[in-house]
Amino acid sequence: MAESEEELKNLLMKVKEESAKYGLKRNIKKTKIMATGPITSWQIEGDEMEAVRDFTFLGSMITADGDSSHEIKRRLLLGRRAMTCLDSILRSRDVTLPTKVCIVKAMAFPVVMYGSESWTIKKADRRRIYAFELWCWRRLLRIPWTARRSNASILKEISPECSLEGQIVKLRLQYFGHLMRREDSLEKTLMLGKMEGTRRRGRQRTRWLDSVFWVTSMSLTKLREVVEDRGAWRALVHGVTKSRTRLTTIFTIFKEDMSHILSIYLSANAFQHSVVPVQLVTHKQGFRVTLIEQEHEWGGTSACMEEHGLGIWDAHQNAYAVHRNTAWRDRSLTSWMCSCMPTPLVPPASAMCTEDWCGSP
Template identity: 70%
Template sequence: MGSSQTKDQTQTSHIAGRRFTVWKILKEMGIPDHLTCLLRNPYAGQEATVRTGHGTTDWFQIGKGGRQGCILSPCLFNLYAEYIMRNAGLEEAQTGIKIAGKNINNLRYADDTTLMAESEEDLNSLLMKVKEESEKVGLKLNIQKTKIMASSPITSWEIDGETVETVADFTFLGSKIPADGDCSHEIKRRLLLRRKVMTNLDSILKSRDIPLSTKVRLVNAMVFPAVMYGCETWTIKKAEYRRIDAFELWCWRRLFFFFFFWRRLLRVPWTARRSNQFTLKEMSPGCSLEGLMLKLKPQYFGHLMQRVDSFEKTLMLGKIEGRRRRGGHRMRWLNGITD
């Protein structure tokens, strides 16, 4: 049976409801009255004015919204979102994807919420429950930012007469997630973006006033970390590792080309027939890009295994009901650890 998921976002990224609703929610969530009073004080009597090209406007009262930059604003919004999910009854709902005996139907990070179900009808039920409870406390679902993705064909969706976009992939927390779960497209996209960054650094790499060691550190600080972002969750095959090695070699070649031809810089004649791996070690005595990725994955696995009872550990080690298709099977994430 195919699975469907929707990525929806509220209209604003902070407390969008009226503030008296926030204080009411805090009380219902069990926050003591004296703490609620302390939280209300910074918001009491807030006023603002807008500076324009013709002067400033009159002062006006601010009755809703969070304090931008305040460390309490994300916490208040998390309580706001948790209140909505509890009232929507997602914990008690039987719809969702069962992993290790647990029913999982939502994943949340800040104002991004991902709802998951095994059928189109179940997903529609979850989405409408969240939408109705959100509107009760002043939050509105942003249809333009809501996406539907399914592992099997799905019909067009409409919410209140507006069509919800059905996509084959979407970007979540900086990574592009496809319907088939294959990481190869994300790796290609990440390498292509970093190639553009490397090209934009040409003016710095060409400068004779900047030492070579500084340029190497610049590449290690600006290019490679962006490539490795989230690589702990990738299922990387041999073909992807070869592509990553080729990208790293291309970066070093481009860096050293502005001084001398990359082999002449190391004074390695073409008759020596030295491999690219030998040249990489000479240019970058530290760990290679592939080596760094191979280190991060077991570290991430070890951190999760140390936790007694965590959501991530359940997802990683749990099993889903059903059988895999006959024939050659795709590589799993845990295969990269055991191999």
């Protein structure tokens, strides 16, 4: 790596001199450069080197703009190739379903997750990863794409302990904790460093550190404190990983006249849960929303949740939110909405608990 053309030229000359001591000669056809600036070609000692926008290094694709989407697409294609190589095993009737699931997790998923610690995953990338995972399970169960089988029924039959995205999140958090505990390193400097200059107009690109903040819901100051306690950090990583399930929550929204019925299937990046009886919550614009009460298995989050099991989908944050004893009074709840509704939900009088709006009917 070099900051200028002159520095790069000196670096290549040193490589050439040291290689000559061992009888090695530089292959100019295999030597390429990648620059962040508008450089199309570059010469050294009369030899012209090609400037590329991306290259593969140690099995991972590195691009000039730092976008991980190209590498994610490439890894998903390699994962599909690995799945097709397992067809003879997956079609065998002598292998049980749990064994086939373990084979897919051991042979196909690691191909996709290689180098995923450094990925900056966007919303479109998450959809691709989710689609790949469902494609793997459908191929394992030999379900054609024409079959009218919901993703929820497939996940229920497979019963995966953790989604592919959850495993990627686990690797990223483990790598983050490893970097934060190091005193001085280039990776930590790049992760925590700030660029000089002014920001561009419009929304800024998602940073790698933003994904850590998003999955943990913690600030950098709080994360610095937690990573120093290895036991607490492992517990946090385990809890976040378990929360990245792909069980499906069904919300049925309808008007008072029952003339319009719409079923929305939302991928619940939620706490693990089991479905229990439903409860009605009235919307102030004349809608009624059927909420599926859920009980999650990540203990200690909310005593109210453990007792009453009332939760609501946060469409903006793409997460299954659990309201606590004072949640309805929290100003942040003004942004909690059903995905089809222009105004927030309000708690009905029948859903109030006598003790501080706890949500008990």
